Amino acid sequence: MLSKPGEVLVRAFAVVGLTAAMAFTGQSASAGDGRAAWADAGQGTRADGEERILFRFKDSRISESSGLAVSPTHEDVYYTHNDSGAGPVFYAVGPKGQTRAAFTLRGAEARDWEGMAASVDQKTGRGVLWFADIGDNFDGAWPDISVYKVAEPTVLSDAVVSAVRYRFRYEDGGHNAEGIMVNPRTGRLYIVTKQFAGAVYEAPKRLRADRVNVLRKVGPAPLMATDAAYAPDGSSFVIRTYFSATVYRAPGEQISRVTMPQLEQAESIAYTRDGRYLLTGSEGKRSPVYQVPLPEEVLREAAPEPTTALRRAAPTPDPTPDPELAPTPVAGAKAEQDDAGEDAGVPTSAVLLWLAIAAGATGTITLIARNTR
Secondary structure (H helix, E strand, C coil): CCCHHHHHHHHHHHHHHHHHHHHHCCCCCCCCCCCCHHHHCCCCCCCCCCCEEEEECCCCCCCCEEEEEECCCCCCCEEEEECCCCCCEEEEECCCCCEEEEEEECCCCCCCEEEEEEEECCCCCCEEEEEEECCCCCCCCCCCEEEEEEECCCCCCCEEECCEEEEEEECCCCCCEEEEEECCCCCCEEEEECCCCCEEEECCCCCCCCCEEEEEEEEECCCCEEEEEECCCCCCEEEEECCEEEEEEECCEEEEEEECCCCCCEEEEEECCCCCEEEEEECCCCCEEEEEECCHHHHHHHCCCCCHHHHHCCCCCCCCCCCCCCCCCCCCCCEECCCCCEECCEEHHHHHHHHHHHHHHHHHHHHHHHHCC
């Protein structure tokens, strides 16, 4: 974990880089309370197909929501956890953003929790939650990283829960990462690194709690990936960045990019249980969770062949937004085609500018790290 001055500088450079990159792409960052100014400006009836705020976290303890998952067994329940320094705690949240329960993992560490995923145990049908302690700002500061597996609580009330810790190392050295996802068809775990040249890493089919598991690189990831999630039917997955989201059929097989709402610091992404919407969130107190519809062409491209597996996937109703929140006036998410000179929605000019800023940040952080030993 960084020293306090180093952490402040990392965040400062990230904001500067994000703002500059947005300027290149014709976007603007918000000021004031850190939320996008247009997020609360809309009035009137929401048109079908538009993104909207599903809810805001109402609990002041949820100040740096870094992971997001939809409960596989409880209706209208969402899980989240804070970033580093908040302890091994996760929250069950209702459809209006109210906290229904807070759970503490017994014996777990929270060095730098950066993401979570939810799956279903194929043998028991019970929900499983995964918490990824995978942040590493120095790309190799930790000898290994950890993922905690927790049986989803059947009762939503404050409790201490047991967890199984799995340790991992990358086959090619240390990396910073924020994305974790689990394939619902195979139960296999994947880590997505957050780097300028990121990658998708696959965990072994059978995880061992008594030894370090090796992560194998299976495909590229877009620039500065902040989260990832599998579709409920396992037909595709999505990777979130600060700028957009990209849907893939398999590692390295891109389907399309999807426009995302502007957020203070885009940190999380998940699918709704019917697989037709993406949910995305941000850090900050009372931060919003947006519901973004997947374009029909993306759903068609991602759809598996008509099989019994597809017929078994029973869609759930469209999640009901918080009636206290005004709908957003922004156009719905749109699929975008790849253009030459772009990396998952980021123009080359923005990448070059961010690289220059990152170079200065790296030198400054290294100097601080040496002086604080």
